[in-house]
Amino acid sequence: MKAGPLLAGFMTWQSLKVVMACLAHSWTSSGLLLILHLLLMPPIAKAILVSYKPSIVIFLADDLGIGDVGCYGNDTIRTPSIDRLAKEGVKLTQHISAAPLCSPSRAAFLTGRYPIRSGMDYTDVFRVFQWLGGSGGLPTNETTFAKILQKQGYTTGLIEQPMKVERTAPLMLKEAMSFVERNKEGPFLLFVSFLHVHTSLVTTEKFIGKSKHGLYGDNVEEMDFMIGRILDVLDNNNLTNSTLVYFASDHGGHLEAKERNAQWGGWNGIYKGGKAMAGWEGGIRVPGLFRWMGVLPEQKVIDEPTSLMDVFPTLVNLAGGTVPQDRIIDGRDLMPLLQGLVQHSEHEFMFHYCGILLHAVRWHQKDSGNVWKAHYVTPIFQPKGSGGCYDIRFCPCSGERVEHHSPPLLFDLSRDPSEAVPLSPDTEPLFHMVLKRIEKAVEEHQRTLTPVPQQLSFYNVVWKPWLQPCCGTFPFCDCDKEKEKREHF
Template identity: 60%
Template sequence: MLADDLGIGDIGCYGNNTMKTPNIDQLAKEGVKLTQHIAAASLCTPSRAAFLTGRYPIRSGMASSNAYRALQWNAGSGGLPVNETTFAKVLHQQGYATGLVGKWHQGVNCDSVNDYCHHPLNHGFDYFYGMPFTLLNNCQDNKPPELDAAFQAKLWFYTQLIAFAALTVLAGKITGLVSVTWKSAVFFSLCGFLFFASWYSSYGFVKYWNCILMRNYDITEQPMKLERTVSLILKEAVSFIQSNKHRPFLLFVSFLHVHTPLFTTERFHGKSRHGLYGDNVEEMDWLVGQILDAIDNEGLRNNTFAYFASDHGGQLEAQEGPIQLGGWNGIYKGGKGMGGWEGGIRVPGIFRWPGMIPANTVVDEPTSLMDIYPTVAHLAGGAVAQDRIIDGKDLLPLLQQKVKHSEHEFMFHYCGSYVHAVRWHQKGSDALWKAHYVTPIFHPKGAGACYGKGICPCFGEGVTRHDPPLLFDLSRDPSETTPLSPDTEPLFHAVLKRIEEAVQEHRRTLTPVPQQLSFRNIMWKPWLQPCCGTFPFCWCDKEGASVHSVKVS
């Protein structure tokens, strides 16, 4: 179970005493809680690519060198490459039923509207129900659009080129076939239609093109109806468990919670002490409880390896006027989109497997979301891919307390394709060093966020480069408040030298690959647009009354 944009400080078992998360807290009591669980990126698309493959996103081309670090459209051509091997593909090969319910955000098509090269069913999942993209404010009426002005301007220019090219071709084709009067009428009618279509794609109908639900390859809602999405996601997750209870299965529940626009059902609306965001967190906790109850009710509790995490930290810039709509990252500095600061990459990580891993146990060792790939591959009797570098480590010995220390010595914290920081878990020492090469420039009136800029940038005028790097010992200063210096740390120069050597060693393991998040690949392409009905007026609702059929406690 993977949350979206959840801050580590939002959960009771990680120190929050004002948010009600009894189901996640109970999961921690019944299993192992990780306190240094790290995302490979602080943004959705690259973090999830790393989670699925056990590899830094730069290895698969899912790390961007431009300003657009996540997929922007269902109709883009970028996405998780077909030659990458996900943990779902490994388990599928071992005879497991494999299902994904919820968010994907790893692309859909490459060259045509039905090639589905990036689709979950092409990456090892037998069944998919959910959102191929991600939630945006555009998915809910009366919310400010989420695509930034610069991207909109580029898209507007791009769609005008498409319109102009189409008109040129069409005008040439009708020349000589009809009278001048009719040619003029047809030409200007086409102008009006294509102008409207380009406006449609640029500004007015993001909701219809990005905010959709699919079952396998079939679009079931376009646009999705947020007021019933919670019930549909729960229904599908419980149904998958019930349908596959007599065989080994992998179910990846990828929550749409707690990403803005924070759609929350009436049952939880106004119930928390933290406004709409708190309501959304508490609803997600209830969903976790319902899914775990389904496991228990089917008698699967003792032979199910359960896991809960978030793809990265909470978004500090998410606001609506004075109201905070993003998460709380506890004592850790920074948040979503910030390459190196702990608040954007340190996430909850909780495991339960009764009788196989100890209950009520805390592991304070560096671990990664990338570790899930080799861990579940090992549990299923499969093997990790041998033809590529796998950056994740098998967590089972650590979870079972057979070893005391993590296999991770160095972790590289990327912002897009740029290394912003490096963590060194020095062997034979209690020290946990962290060097920051680049940090975002926070808004002077903000509390550690890039207000007014959206997500913090990775390069350019919005960042500060540090020479020498900022150095912290997270074992003594987990909040990264006081950088060390040669005067305060005798090992200052030696530590930085060793970290720089590790960076160079890491870079030598990288090989050039196609950039999936290039502007060309993330740009909206009308010929790739998933559409239920007549393009460009895509609309359908195939769910009907089935939304109310699931039983909840």
């Protein structure tokens, strides 16, 4: 039988009423003391009492722009299931990925550490894995939150749509729903890693032509449908109140992705830049939604800076595990912030890398509420002012197509979130103080970095066909799963 939020030690008004009802027939001095103790207990003390292990469902989109989702301002693409998570949970408006590309961002997400610490970022030429048949990868000495949760008794499952494999979305959905059914006694961790809405845009026939934004919009709406079906399975198995659900994207939308005149990439709302750009907000600001009915507040909006790396310590602590003490963990436990027990994020500085080069730094000045952003390097857009590098599809990290800034470009995101007008000593009295403080933070951060093997070096990323996973035996890799009936669509 599943334990409820009361057994978790979360003393909400609803759970307090349950305690009072239980004591109604035996109203003793000890009962009165219990009620007084619960009412007077400090919020931090309540958080420490958490012992209930929720099941966890993670939805991670690929290349989804923050402006592509209804609850973040889109009024033309239909995302009712994702919007439901915002209505029934907490929406983060400054949720930041640790990198603007898939491989380094996901490595940071799984480990709670900047990708430069694990060697999971490199140069302009090799910044992501091009295929599975490579020898590089997350080093074996790195620890993922899934590995820790397994040790805490969790059944873990990763469901991911492989690149360039058509029409596997129905199979993904079928397996995700089956996983929940098989493990409903919990606790379980289900990580659904979508190919949606990567620029291959593999969409099943049912959704083609259904949106107002071509194949890209169709793909977003298909993903939302899949999320809705999985949420329905949680509802039907009475798991809604005992499951933490998280939705995010690995980085911003790919602005330059086009096929002829059709837009194949996402929209990043008011934020400048996009995929591959580590400095500008459009490449790293992503949707971030948490839902845990009965534990987290509903319809809450948090404007504090948070990171995808925060998921690591958050889940580890909820599972009763211990965050590794033998390495630097850059993420921070989000539960106190999500529950409203604290007002500010623990993040003071965030460092935004493009490959292995530091392009920008964010300073969350908690006493004033300002969020400063200093850009040391920015890409040169083509056409000028377009917000992207449309002539070469991806903006580079270095070379002739970037501009170095001395002094750095400075913005106050709390007043200028779209980074439209750089500040100067004439327009900002704190200009020099802010840059000096950020520079000191950079020096302190860089002292924590140690050399590690580069997992995205040429040798590691070059295709090695004997390492390529396939359904059969190499080189006969045809997958008969493609022929299965798509009963869930």
